[in-house]
Amino acid sequence: MFDVLGVPPQVLFGQLLLGLINGSFYALLSLGLAVIFGMLNVINFAHGALYMIGAFVAWLLLNKLGLGYWWALGLSPLVVAVVGVLLEKTMLSRLYKLDHLYGLLLTFGLALIFEGAFRHFYGVSGQPYPIPDLLKGGQNLGFMFLPNYRGWVVVASLIVCFGTWFAIERTRLGAYLRAATENPVLVQAFGINVPVMITATYGFGVALAGLAGVLAAPIYQVSPLMGTNLIIVVFAVVVIGGMGSILGAIVTGLGLGLLEGLTKVFYPEASNIVVFVVMAIVLLIKPAGLFGRER
Amino acid sequence: MPDAVMTKTNAAQGAGSAMLEVRDLHGFYGESHVLHGVSLDVRQGEVVTLLGRNGAGKTSTMRAIMGIMGKRTGSIRFQGQQLIGMAQHKIPRLGIGYVPEERGIFSSLSVDENLTLPPVVKPGGMTVPQIYELFPNLQGRGSTQGTRLSGGEQQMLAIGRILRTGANLILLDEPTEGLAPVIIEQIGVAVRALKARGFTIVLVEQNFRFAATIADRHYVMEEGHVVDMIPNDQLAQNMDKLHTYLGV
Ligand SMILES: Nc1ncnc2c1ncn2[C@@H]1O[C@H](COP(=O)(O)OP(=O)(O)OP(=O)(O)O)[C@@H](O)[C@H]1O
Numbered sequence: 001m002f003d004v005l006g007v008p009p010q011v012l013f014g015q016l017l018l019g020l021i022n023g024s025f026y027a028l029l030s031l032g033l034a035v036i037f038g039m040l041n042v043i044n045f046a047h048g049a050l051y052m053i054g055a056f057v058a059w060l061l062l063n064k065l066g067l068g069y070w071w072a073l074g075l076s077p078l079v080v081a082v083v084g085v086l087l088e089k090t091m092l093s094r095l096y097k098l099d100h101l102y103g104l105l106l107t108f109g110l111a112l113i114f115e116g117a118f119r120h121f122y123g124v125s126g127q128p129y130p131i132p133d134l135l136k137g138g139q140n141l142g143f144m145f146l147p148n149y150r151g152w153v154v155v156a157s158l159i160v161c162f163g164t165w166f167a168i169e170r171t172r173l174g175a176y177l178r179a180a181t182e183n184p185v186l187v188q189a190f191g192i193n194v195p196v197m198i199t200a201t202y203g204f205g206v207a208l209a210g211l212a213g214v215l216a217a218p219i220y221q222v223s224p225l226m227g228t229n230l231i232i233v234v235f236a237v238v239v240i241g242g243m244g245s246i247l248g249a250i251v252t253g254l255g256l257g258l259l260e261g262l263t264k265v266f267y268p269e270a271s272n273i274v275v276f277v278v279m280a281i282v283l284l285i286k287p288a289g290l291f292g293r294e295r
Numbered sequence: 296m297p298d299a300v301m302t303k304t305n306a307a308q309g310a311g312s313a314m315l316e317v318r319d320l321h322g323f324y325g326e327s328h329v330l331h332g333v334s335l336d337v338r339q340g341e342v343v344t345l346l347g348r349n350g351a352g353k354t355s356t357m358r359a360i361m362g363i364m365g366k367r368t369g370s371i372r373f374q375g376q377q378l379i380g381m382a383q384h385k386i387p388r389l390g391i392g393y394v395p396e397e398r399g400i401f402s403s404l405s406v407d408e409n410l411t412l413p414p415v416v417k418p419g420g421m422t423v424p425q426i427y428e429l430f431p432n433l434q435g436r437g438s439t440q441g442t443r444l445s446g447g448e449q450q451m452l453a454i455g456r457i458l459r460t461g462a463n464l465i466l467l468d469e470p471t472e473g474l475a476p477v478i479i480e481q482i483g484v485a486v487r488a489l490k491a492r493g494f495t496i497v498l499v500e501q502n503f504r505f506a507a508t509i510a511d512r513h514y515v516m517e518e519g520h521v522v523d524m525i526p527n528d529q530l531a532q533n534m535d536k537l538h539t540y541l542g543v
Pocket residue numbers: 324327329347348349350351352353354355356396
């Protein structure tokens with residue numbers, strides 16, 4: 001078969017697929033961060049830890065209760081959402097009147113506590129999580145081999161991302177959310193209970209992280225540090241896409257995953273820093289991010 | 296209004312003689328004390344204005360009624376119910392619609408979304424076609440971004456969206472501010488139509504020539520409290536006094 005710039009197609013497409021998978025996780029996580037930031041004005045540093053908790057809940061469901069992947073797919077995000085709602089009600093909501101920095105510090109501290117606690121009980125080594133039977137095996141596409149589970153992760157995260165985008169940009173509930181993001185006082189003056197909306201938004205945003213955790217469990221191992229490793233890149237994605245932009249988070253997440261994959265093929269030494277190089281360039285040229293609006 | 300009718304309305308309202316009754320209202324933004332004992336009454340079906348110089352406390356009075364002010368003391372009764380201490384999002388649900396001075400059109404919402412955003416709180420609100428009939432300028436603009444409308448159209452949208460909700464008391468903060476005379480005329484026609492439909496309206500106005508064509512009574516505010524009340528039919532006799540109050 002033909003080579004692209006001296007690279008065999010199997011290698012190229014293999015790395016592009018890996019990039020697309022990473023990009024799916026970037027998209028899901030940065031989408032949650034964007035939704036939360038838009039409504040709460042809080043940069044949720046606990047996002048990576050909640051992603052990790054999502055994966056651990058799946059692992060615990062399997063190993064303690066014998067409930068498999070499909071159960072976890074529904075239950076884990078729910079558990080993480082409940083954790084998020086409790087955090088918002090008892091702690092975060094007390095900080096809205098203060099500088100945004102306090103919300104960031106609180107969630108950063110929470111992330112350290114969660115990760116420390118899981119490390120204490122489960123150690124740093126990863127726990128394997130099996131691929132569900134239904135998604136074992138793969139497809140030979142001719143130019144590459146596609147493992148079924150990886151295909152599923154890409155499709156599932158695309159559906160969730162664009163479903164969320166649709167719900168926010170095209171529905172009545174989404175109109176409340178957009179309006180409350182813009183002018184919460186006036187929305188409240190129309191008789192809508194904005195504090196409840198804020199709590200629900202936080203719960204939904206972190207549920208997306210929990211869902212990403214379950215999707216990740218069979219690919220990466222379930223480990224207390226899995227969130228820390230990922231979240232740094234995700235924050236760079238959010239900065240590049242533009243704080244609070246829904247579509248920006250999705251498109252930038254997928255795009256940067258692919259870019260990382262391409263860099264691995266053509267210049268592997270740079271693959272770990274390419275996202276941060278892009279971030280620096282974007283910040284210089286368009287400080288509000290590619291999809292962000294200057295405020 | 297004949298006495299018999301008046302009494303009947305009062306009985307229907309339960310307590311007090313006014314639909315909205317504000318007594319000795321004090322309001323604060325953080326540490327700063329901006330309302331110093333506002334008292335006023337608005338009867339069902341009336342159009343009442345708040346006149347006063349810049350900074351007199353007109354907007355603050357409306358914000359205090361809506362509960363969007365840090366701290367309030369005194370009494371605000373709407374159809375007999377005390378609003379001070381009530382949860383903020385419950386106040387509009389009693390049937391009070393607020394059109395803020397800055398209009399508050401959402402830029403991330405289309406005209407249609409802006410129009411249908413405020414939830415319906417009572418039966419008997421106007422339908423969207425009726426609102427378009429009142430403000431023909433908005434017709435056909437449904438998918439436009441809210442803030443792409445002209446200032447006058449945004450004002451019509453800000454008023455229109457409240458009419459759907461079934462609110463029977465409307466707080467209108469300077470609806471003519473910064474608008475061209477032809478647009479002011481259109482807004483005037485609309486406000487008169489609303490009055491004819493039975494809406495009760497509290498109107499903040501700097502432009503009292505406009506106010507005089509619509510209102511039943513005028514409250515004059517100075518330094519955070521009401522200093523005078525002038526019925527519209529005695530406006531002519533009180534013109535000198537009013538000029539002094541408003542510094543025009
Ligand atoms: N958010 C705020 N924080 C602190 N003080 C405020 C705030 N908003 C208004 N004030 C002050 O409260 C006083 C009353 O203001 P208000 O906006 O109620 O006046 P107004 O009569 O509506 O004036 P205008 O005709 O200019 O709209 C003013 O002294 C103003 O400086």
